[in-house]
Amino acid sequence: xxxxxxxxxxxxxxGALMAVYCMGTLTSCTKxxxxxxxxxxxxxxxxxxxxxxxxTLDLTLTANKELTTSGGFLYNQDIIVARVKSGSFIALSKIxxxxxxxxxxxxxxxxxxxxxHGSMYDITGKVTQTPAPAPLKMYQTSFNMTTMQxxxxxx
Ligand code: FES
Numbered sequence: 127x128x129x130x131x132x133x134x135x136x137x138x139x140x141g142a143l144m145a146v147y148c149m150g151t152l153t154s155c156t157k158x159x160x161x162x163x164x165x166x167x168x169x170x171x172x173x174x175x176x177x178x179x180x181x182t183l184d185l186t187l188t189a190n191k192e193l194t195t196s197g198g199f200l201y202n203q204d205i206i207v208a209r210v211k212s213g214s215f216i217a218l219s220k221i222x223x224x225x226x227x228x229x230x231x232x233x234x235x236x237x238x239x240x241x242x243h244g245s246m247y248d249i250t251g252k253v254t255q256t257p258a259p260a261p262l263k264m265y266q267t268s269f270n271m272t273t274m275q276x277x278x279x280x281x
Pocket of ligand 1: 222223224225226227240241242243244245257258
């Protein structure tokens with residue numbers, strides 16, 4: 127039984143039905159009970175059919191504006207995506223390999239820094255300062271300048 131059918135079986139009017147439905151989902155409703163797409167949230171970072179990281183960021187969205195200029199960075203789930211000094215994009219695991227703290231991109235030195243114990247990585251994820259015992263996993267990026275879509279994926 128669909129949710130709307132269940133609610134109707136409770137004897138609610140159509141107006142009450144829509145109010146209950148909308149309060150329950152916190153999304154806009156359409157006549158067909160199809161929630162409108164949420165356009166300001168980035169997609170899940172993993173392709174469900176392959177299990178590999180594969181997502182696209184729309185750089186025309188306010189949520190991704192950090193990537194429109196060199197030195198900006200953001201996180202999409204467990205990945206840090208940065209536009210480095212050269213203007214190109216990088217994508218790395220955001221999880222420090224020492225004890226799991228979230229790393230940050232440093233614009234001035236063009237590297238990745240862990241604020242917990244001071245580990246540093248270059249923009250390929252290679253450790254340049256310990257105690258991090260291993261590099262950050264690196265992902266591929268592909269940018270379509272016409273559509274402003276940045277794809278991050280696992281080879
Ligand atoms: S958790 Fe990053 S250096 Fe320790």
